[in-house]
Amino acid sequence: MYTIEAFILMDTEGKRIIAKYYNHVMPTLKEQAAFEKNLFDKVRRQPGGEILMLDGHIVTYKNSVDTFMVIVGSLEENELLLANVLQVFHEALTILLKGPPEKRAMMEHMDVVVLALDETIDEGVILEAEPNVIASRITRRVADNDLPLSEQSLTQALQSARDQLAKSLLS
Template sequence: MEGNLLPSLDTIKAVIILDNDGERLIAKYYDDTYPSSREQKLFEKNLFKKTAKSDSEIALLEGLTVVYKNNVDLFFYVVGSSQENELMLMSVLNCIFDTMNIILRKNVEKRVLLRHLDSGFLVVDEVIDGGVIMAVDPTSVADRIIMRGEDIPLTEQTVAQVLQSAKDQIKWSLLK
């Protein structure tokens, strides 16, 4: 086999979420295909230009395979090599999107994502670690993120988190 066709676990090159103006909200690059921030921004600009008006779900850009979807005012992208399986990339994209849908309570839009940007990064980190796909089941990813939220010290939780935690504890005690 040729060197660039060897199998690898590092299948994801980047995950990018842009707003409807092509501005970056979340971007995680997992290799040195675009080593500088300037090169990443240029790639994102070209990516948005190519996909903003398209009805397709797959694009080939700069020798990379990109799967994407848009929702309200957000564009979600998962980037892999040109040899990468589009169905696998799409399952990662769907997992990220569906997990965001669960976490953001079906309000997957820029305003809500900006308020919960930390959760957005957590979703990406739970699904992909260093370019390796770790999960594709949105329910289990959402459960892990919600569980992680319960580990936050009481002094660092918002009032809503404290109230939700108290409600959950009451529910569990009633079920016992």
């Protein structure tokens, strides 16, 4: 059932920005770091490529301004499906960040990036394949929580807490 083994976002120097490994693939940080170093060495030499095989995995990647977005799957997975998921995530970020995903914008809006990733992939399973749907779900969440608690009046803070409690009880 698991389709995606890992999602990795790294900068053009090979430094990890975000990495999520699913289904206990490469469970130790040491294994992950070694894989990411090897991955970066390959991707850096082939910036125009999109799909490669590495250490018994299919890797799809996309260079976006000053970052590399990577999805890792098993050899049995369809590489076109993996590439499509990566494209959907990239397009969702382009919508949400109002421009091509670049390191500075993603670092400033890390919460949005993580939400977009979680709306796209959950524990290695593809949840959504439409970038507009992903973006609309996230913008709705962000709009609901526009003001930080420190800037809300006491009444607004109590109402927000009441709403969140009601949501958690009904779930």
